[in-house]
Amino acid sequence: MDLVWPVMAWVAWAATLAAAFKLSARRDAGERGADDPVPAPVAELLRGMRAQDVFHSALFELAGRGWVTIEGDRLSLGEALEEPPRPYEKWVLERVRARLAGAPQAPEIALMPEGVDLDGGFVPLVRQCAIDLGLARRRWPSLAVPLLLAAALVVPWYTTVTVAGIGWAGGIATMVSFVAGISLLMGGRGFLLTPRGKEIAGTGPVNPRQEWIFTGSGWQTGEIEPASPRGPGRQEVTGHVVKRWVDAEPRHYYIALHDGSSRTATAFVVEQCLYQDVLPGDSVRLLVRPPDGTVVRMLAHDRHH
Numbered sequence: 001m002d003l004v005w006p007v008m009a010w011v012a013w014a015a016t017l018a019a020a021f022k023l024s025a026r027r028d029a030g031e032r033g034a035d036d037p038v039p040a041p042v043a044e045l046l047r048g049m050r051a052q053d054v055f056h057s058a059l060f061e062l063a064g065r066g067w068v069t070i071e072g073d074r075l076s077l078g079e080a081l082e083e084p085p086r087p088y089e090k091w092v093l094e095r096v097r098a099r100l101a102g103a104p105q106a107p108e109i110a111l112m113p114e115g116v117d118l119d120g121g122f123v124p125l126v127r128q129c130a131i132d133l134g135l136a137r138r139r140w141p142s143l144a145v146p147l148l149l150a151a152a153l154v155v156p157w158y159t160t161v162t163v164a165g166i167g168w169a170g171g172i173a174t175m176v177s178f179v180a181g182i183s184l185l186m187g188g189r190g191f192l193l194t195p196r197g198k199e200i201a202g203t204g205p206v207n208p209r210q211e212w213i214f215t216g217s218g219w220q221t222g223e224i225e226p227a228s229p230r231g232p233g234r235q236e237v238t239g240h241v242v243k244r245w246v247d248a249e250p251r252h253y254y255i256a257l258h259d260g261s262s263r264t265a266t267a268f269v270v271e272q273c274l275y276q277d278v279l280p281g282d283s284v285r286l287l288v289r290p291p292d293g294t295v296v297r298m299l300a301h302d303r304h305h
Contacts, residue, residue: 002163003160003163003164003169005159005163006156006159006160006163006164006169006173009155009156009159009160010156010160010173012155012156013152013153013155013156016149016152017149020145020149021139024139024140024190036133038133038135038200039061039086039129040057040058040060040061041054041055041057041058041061041088041126041129042126042129042130042133042135042200043200043201043203044057045123045126045127045130046130046135046136046193046197046200046201047200047201047203048201048276049276050276050277050279051115051118051119051122051123052112052115052118052279053276053279054118054122054123054126055092055112055113055118055122056108056112058088058089058092058126059075059092059096059108061089062085062089062092062093063075063078066078066079067085067089067093068093068096070108072213072215073107073108073109073213073214073215073280074105074106074107074108075096075105075106075107075108075111076100076104076105076106077093077096077097077100086125086129087125087128087129088122088125088126088129091121091122091125092122095111095113095117096111099111099113107215107216109214109216109280109281109304127191130197134194134196134197135193135194135196135197135200136191136192136193136194136197137192137194138189138190138191138192139187139189139190139191139192140189140190141189142189143188143189145189146184146185146187146188146189146190147184147185149184150180150181150184150185153177153180153181154177156173156177157173157174157177160173161173161174213242213243213280214240214241214242214243214280214281214304215242216240216281216304219240219242219258219262219265223263223264223265224243224256224264224265224266224267225264225265225266225267226266226267226293227266227267227268227269227288227292227293228290228291228293229288229289229290229291229293230290231290232290233290234287234288234289234290234296235287235288235290236285236286236287236288236299237257237266237268237285237286237288238257238259238283238284238285238286238300239257239258239259239260239265239266239283239284240257240258240260240281240282240283240284240304241255241256241257241278241279241280241281241282241283241284242256242257242258242265242280243255243256243265243280244256244275244278244279244280246275252269253269253270253271253272253274253275254267254268254269254270254275255267255268255270255274255275255278256268257284257286266293267293268286268288268293268294268295269292269293269294269295270294270295271295274295274298277298277301278298278301279303279304280304281304282301282302282303282304283300283301283302283304284298284300284301284302285298285299285300285301286298286299287299
């Protein structure tokens, strides 16, 4: 079996892809918006927080300007006379109005759109705001670039299948072409942080004390006590996440759990990745280490619906 031509075809495609990435890295986003304040939702997005966190941050920011009112875990619409909201803020207000459906107020968590809606409608608007502020840029100048790169996969794939047939080489070529093509198309024009965007992403939360709480387990925004596990070994704890927060100096991440019956909730120290993965309302089972109640790992996780 002579695989010289398939190998050359794959090398040529890989070289084209590498050249495209190298050229895209040289594109400069400029310094536009260098002195503009960074909205909290944009900063949260750059820090890699989930879409639900970014949405909550947008609500919190709108509350600070009078567009909505947040009391505990209840939200109602307000009346503001300031500047019109940004495009992603208009999106948030439209969804809130629709979900309130005329009611004067509702639990904030009940107003949270579905993840698909957030990823498809809300997040792109926040990304565009980051681009407008010079915090990010598109990798490709147009969608034509990833489309052409994906279409060009036909050449090495066809060459391989023609020479090698549908055997192992043809199967590998088909799998690689499918995965690479889908990755290019799903990535669209790309989203890359500029140096200033990376600086913003590396900072702590814009407002680490902004509260997003859940009272559906029966906890009524009462006391939160630090965890104090007793016993010689690691222990399991179960409950609903009712609150999350960050202490900035030094940076520590916390979640508070409520067991559904106690007057108080219990605070646990967690890693950043776990903090970002859970949301208020989620039910979790954790393995904690005495005596400080640091979470070793999450054993079970049921998302709130």
